[in-house]
Amino acid sequence: MLASSCANHPYGRPILGWEESLLASSPDTMAAFHQRRYRGTNCCLMVAGAIPKGLEQTISASRLASLATQSEDHPNGIDQTLSFQRGRDTIQVERLEAARLLMAWPAAAADQQHQVMGIDLATTLLAEGRRSRLVERLREELQIVESIDMDLTTLEQGSLVMLEACCPAEHIKEVEAEVDRVLQECASTPVQAAEMERGRQLVGNGLRFSLEAPGSVAGIAGPQALWREPQDPLRPLQDLQNWTAAGLQSDVFGQLQASKAFTLVALPEEEG
CATH class of the missing domain: 3.30.830.10 (Metalloenzyme, LuxS/M16 peptidase-like)
Incomplete structure (x- = not known):
C-alpha cells in the first residue's frame, strides 16, 4: 500500500533499500552516505533519570563531539514535503x-x-x-x-x-x-x-x-x-x-x- 500511495517518496521504498542498490554499493559510497546523513545537526542525544556528575564533560570528550555540523558543502537535502497519491x-x-x-x-x-x-x-x-x-x-x-x-x-x-x-x-x-x-x-x-x-x-x-x-x-x-x-x-x-x-x-x-x-x-x- 505504501509503495502505491507514496510511490514518489521515500516512505514508499523498502526500509533496507532496493536489492540492486545494495549490491551496487561500495565502501566509498557507504562512507559518503554516512558523512552526508550522520551529522551533528541530524543527531540528538537525550538523557533522562539520575544524570551522573561529569556527563557533559564525558560527552564533550567523546566522538559525538566530532560529528560534523551542517555546511554548504554537505546540505541536509531532505525534502520536507510528503508526496501522496489517492x-x-x-x-x-x-x-x-x-x-x-x-x-x-x-x-x-x-x-x-x-x-x-x-x-x-x-x-x-x-x-x-x-x-x-x-x-x-x-x-x-x-x-x-x-x-x-x-x-x-x-x-x-x-x-x-x-x-x-x-x-x-x-x-x-x-x-x-x-x-x-x-x-x-x-x-x-x-x-x-x-x-x-x-x-x-x-x-x-x-x-x-x-x-x-x-x-x-x-x-x-x-x-x-x-x-x-x-x-x-x-x-x-x-x-x-x-x-x-x-x-x-x-x-x-x-x-x-x-x-x-x-x-x-x-x-x-x-x-x-
Missing part, C-alpha cells in the same frame, strides 16, 4: 485467511503539533475501544469484522493515518461501505461533548502513561527536539484541549474521507 487497488494474497481493507491518508508533519493532536484525537474517537464509532458499528452491532484499527504514525516529512479492517471475504464490500458511511457522518455532524471528553481522556492518558519511565521520556523528547524546539513533555495536552468538535469536523474528519484515501483490498488467493 487511489485504489485490489490484490490476492496466498494463504491469507481473511480479507483486509487497508486505507491510508496523508496527515500533518510531526512539527505541526496542534494538528497532529487533533488527528490523534479523531482516530481515537473512530477506532479506540468498544464505544468508538467504527468498532461499535462494524464489530459490535453488525458483527461483520473480526477487528478494525485506525492509527496515526507521526513522521517528520508528513504523517500517515492507517486503517485496517479484517473480515471474511464475503463481507468486504459491506465493510468498505460502512466505513465510508461512518466517516461521512463524522464530517457532517460534530461529535457530542461526552464523546469528545472520552477521546481526550484516552489520548491524554496514553501520553501520561508513556512518560512513566526515564527511558520513555528520553525516547519521546529526542524526536521532539529534532522536529521542533525542546518543550515540556506534557505540552501536547494543551493542544489536545484546544480542539473543539467543530474544529475536528471541519479540519480533520473532512480530510479523513474515503475519496481522499488510498484504499487497498487484500483478498485470499483463489484456489485452482
Whole structure:
C-alpha cells in the first residue's frame, strides 16, 4: 500500500533499500552516505533519570563531539514535503485467511503539533475501544469484522493515518461501505461533548502513561527536539484541549474521507 500511495517518496521504498542498490554499493559510497546523513545537526542525544556528575564533560570528550555540523558543502537535502497519491487497488494474497481493507491518508508533519493532536484525537474517537464509532458499528452491532484499527504514525516529512479492517471475504464490500458511511457522518455532524471528553481522556492518558519511565521520556523528547524546539513533555495536552468538535469536523474528519484515501483490498488467493 505504501509503495502505491507514496510511490514518489521515500516512505514508499523498502526500509533496507532496493536489492540492486545494495549490491551496487561500495565502501566509498557507504562512507559518503554516512558523512552526508550522520551529522551533528541530524543527531540528538537525550538523557533522562539520575544524570551522573561529569556527563557533559564525558560527552564533550567523546566522538559525538566530532560529528560534523551542517555546511554548504554537505546540505541536509531532505525534502520536507510528503508526496501522496489517492487511489485504489485490489490484490490476492496466498494463504491469507481473511480479507483486509487497508486505507491510508496523508496527515500533518510531526512539527505541526496542534494538528497532529487533533488527528490523534479523531482516530481515537473512530477506532479506540468498544464505544468508538467504527468498532461499535462494524464489530459490535453488525458483527461483520473480526477487528478494525485506525492509527496515526507521526513522521517528520508528513504523517500517515492507517486503517485496517479484517473480515471474511464475503463481507468486504459491506465493510468498505460502512466505513465510508461512518466517516461521512463524522464530517457532517460534530461529535457530542461526552464523546469528545472520552477521546481526550484516552489520548491524554496514553501520553501520561508513556512518560512513566526515564527511558520513555528520553525516547519521546529526542524526536521532539529534532522536529521542533525542546518543550515540556506534557505540552501536547494543551493542544489536545484546544480542539473543539467543530474544529475536528471541519479540519480533520473532512480530510479523513474515503475519496481522499488510498484504499487497498487484500483478498485470499483463489484456489485452482
